Amino acid sequence: MSSVMYKEYASEYDVAIQGNLYNAKFERPSLLSLLTELEGKKLLDLGCGPGVYAQELISRGASVTAIDNSEDMIEITRAKIGSNHKAYVQDISIGLPNEKSGEFDVVICPLAIHYLKDLNPLFSDVRRVLKHNGQFIFSTNHPNVDFRSSPSGDYFATEEINEEWHTLGRPVPVTYYRRPISALAGSISCSGMVISNIFEGLPTEELKKASLAVFEKLSTKLSFMFYVCKLA
Ligand SMILES: C[S@@+](CC[C@H](N)C(=O)[O-])C[C@H]1O[C@@H](n2cnc3c(N)ncnc32)[C@H](O)[C@@H]1O
Known part of the structure; x- marks a missing residue:
């Protein structure tokens, strides 16, 4: 499941998330704050989008796929990261057939797992490709926030949601899955990983300067969730 936002409008999406409030001044700094030293580390970026994360991770010394x-x-990511790093097309809903076992120190997946109906193939492959002391760090929409758009009204259902998002400054249709925290935790546990941290994000001073209203909203209301997982 994906959206025209990530295909036809990929270049516009790239421009939009460089400096916007929710991605650049909240979600990215929150997820990046969970990463440890990256110098010389092998990092896998799943659902990499236009390579904004990849560029940042490379600047911190990681070797990125x-x-x-x-x-x-x-195409946009390749142009940014050059030939010393890898970028390729793959549907992560079927897992990671091209990656070797025990290859990566860190796997990240910012804001992409909610496009997958079944998380088990991906999570079990993430576990397989991680090194023994590796970490899997991902972010996703908070299921309680998405519940506002629930067609079933059943928090415990895993369900498809169709909405319009305004990331590009106009309504663009997006389809994604909302699932309860227990279903997400179940997939992590089934894969042989454990959750070592759950974080709900920290609004930055930069966000406060750019929009006091959004800073106050994100300081007091739910938005995204961030998970850090390791091998069980
Ligand atoms: C919200 S964007 C996030 C991009 C990037 N992770 C970031 O935070 O800047 C979601 C990305 O997930 C990708 N995506 C969605 N479903 C996918 C799938 N099944 N396999 C691989 N990528 C997928 C989309 O193409 C899009 O680039």
Whole structure:
């Protein structure tokens, strides 16, 4: 499941998330704050989008493999990260057939797992490709926030949601899955990983300067969730 936002409008999405409130001034700094020293580490970036994370991780000394199912996103990412790093098209809903076992120190997946109906194939492969002391760090929409758009009204259902998002400054249709925290935790546990940290994000001073209203909203209301997992 994906959206025209990540295909036809990939270049616009790239521009939009460089400095916006929710991605640049909240979600990215929150997820990046969970990463430890990256110098010399091998990092896998799942659902890499236009390579904004990949560029940052490379600047911190990591060797990056970036994957997305959108050819347009991979083209943009390749142009940014150059030939010393890998970027290729792959649907992560079927897992990671091209990656070797025990290859990565860190796997990240910012804001992409909610496009997958079944998390088990991906999570079990993430466990397989992680080194013994590796970490899997991902972010996703908070299921309680998405519950506002629930067609069933059943928090415990895993369900498809169709909405319009305004990331590009106009309504763009997006389809994604909302699932309860227990279903997410179940997939992590089934894969042989354990959750070592759950974080709900920290609004930055930069966000406060850019928009006091959004800073106050994100300081007091739910938005995203961030998970840090390791091998059980
Ligand atoms: C919200 S964007 C996030 C991009 C990037 N992780 C970031 O935070 O800047 C979600 C990305 O996930 C990708 N995606 C969605 N479903 C996917 C799938 N099944 N396999 C691989 N990538 C997928 C989309 O193409 C899009 O680039």
